[in-house]
Amino acid sequence: MRFIVRRLGFFLITLWVALTLNFFIPRLMPGNPAQAMMARYKGRINPDALKALEVAFGLDTQKPLLVQYVEYLGNTVTGHFGVSLTFFPQPVSEVVAQALPWTLGLVGVTTVIAFLLGTGIGMISGWRRNGIADSVLPPVFVITSALPYFWVGLILIMVFSLGTNGALPSDGGYDQTLNPGWNAEFIIDVIKHAILPSLSILIISIGGWILTMRNNVVTTVAEDYIRMARAKGIADRKIMINYAARNAVLPNLAGFAISLGFVVSGAILVEFTFNYPGVGYMLLSAVTNEDYPLMQALFVLITVTVLVAVLISDFLTALLDPRVRSAS
């Protein structure tokens, strides 16, 4: 019980710090969205309208900072993020709701695949010390984990999109000429658009799972209960899966929960490379357009999902590993 209260307390404090950073960073810097909007319309808005805009965006600079801060915290808790500048006059919540499914679909599915595949390969490679998998894979993935993953995306575009005369699309989430909806043609098109970005995330993230799983298995294999199982004459494959992997995967499960939290933010650069209409691409366009309300909402969304995932992973670890519970 004390464990749960502690973790919840940490969750709230971290959330507060993130929200506070989110509020103060833009305000400590020069420029504000109403002025940016003015600049975009190049003098076609008169100064009176500017005041009105500032009020509309909730950026009333006349109010003391503290009042603005308290109002901001209140609005964040109730989910009122105001109106987007880039997609004026759509409310921010609507804009975010359009981008979210794309990211969840692309990065979410890819993360699950990477985890399953990586853990499987890591298990085999750790179990067969000095086998082919064990001597080849770790060095290879040490190197791939050092590649910039937007660049891997660019190379994939070069080989599979341009190199094949556009067999796989490299731009956007779907063909703009198609009618979005639950019909076979559209769904196939969406999947085709997702292949290359998904592949570039997979190539970069799988190495981490392989290495941690391999190292966990290597450490587990040295345990007495494995020797015991061997002595009992249990089949090798059975020991690998039911004894070694089962224990070795525990730390990875917590990592998996956290990486699911990073799904929302994890692929900003990939989405940029492929012009994929997800949360990351939206965050970047919000930044370049000085769209405060949209940017703040996205940062809050990303932070909250990560924090919730960390919380879940803490509870998961405690549930699966009693030693963690008693230690705290």
Add this chain to the structure above:
Amino acid sequence: MSAVTATAAETAVEAPATRIRPGAGVLRAVVGNKKALAGAIMLAIFVIAAIVPQLFTTIHNPNQQFAQMLPPGSGHLLGTNAFGQDIWTQLVYGTRQSLFVCVMVGVLASVVSIIIGVSAAYLGGLGEDLLSLLTDVFLVIPALPLIIVIAAYAGGGKMPVLIGVLVITGWSYGARQLRAQAMSLRNRDFLESARVRGERASYVIVFEILPTMVSLIAANFLGIALYALLTEAGLQFIGLGNSSANSWGTMLHWAQTNEALQTGQQWWVIAPGLAIGLLGASFALLNYAFDEIGNPALRPVRRRKVRR
């Protein structure tokens, strides 16, 4: 941060550091480990290119204009780009900034993590709780979105801003590792004896605790440098860096905005990414060696035919 360093964290913490000789094994591990040796040689080449780029190319101004979009050939090893710049020369001269950022961020963030991590462990009590809380908070706040937001508003691209932002978002992981390591040392006899001798806390930390953590600190530095390299390149790629700077990330940015792939200038894209990957790999390979120092179980087993 990558999983490469994550394994370093777990394993180093488990292995009690009883060895006190400063830096013992670091050099031996690098030279005696093929992967680490390869990493060290690669890193050395990059360092030379950063210091004396003239050794690698006869063109002394990376922005000198030639005919545009020349294919790779005798005069221009990797061809020229849409601006008529020689791509190989740009690559060689770009090494300096990329390496500089890695090293600066690596050093500064390491110092911050050492100060916060070790003093948290050494102080104990409320001070420890507060510093640990701070570390944990920065550990879970998603770094890249935060970096993007800060860089966008801080008039991104200026070198000190870039380095500052990377340090702010990069120190927490190391601080946590070092705290865990320092905590396991806290009650060892040699520290007790230093305390009984009446040494000051700063002396104990610098001369008694830190030398036992050299390999962990080095692994940490490499992890942060890799993180800085990739994040800096990413920021410059999306246009949040200084677009007139001479660096690999900026090259990728201009290649992307000029549709280099679509217009047959592949090397403009391939070369800088490869350079980033190779420098990153040299950090990662070196890190591998430190992993194996920290956790002997991971060391390569001598091939012995036990049973088939």
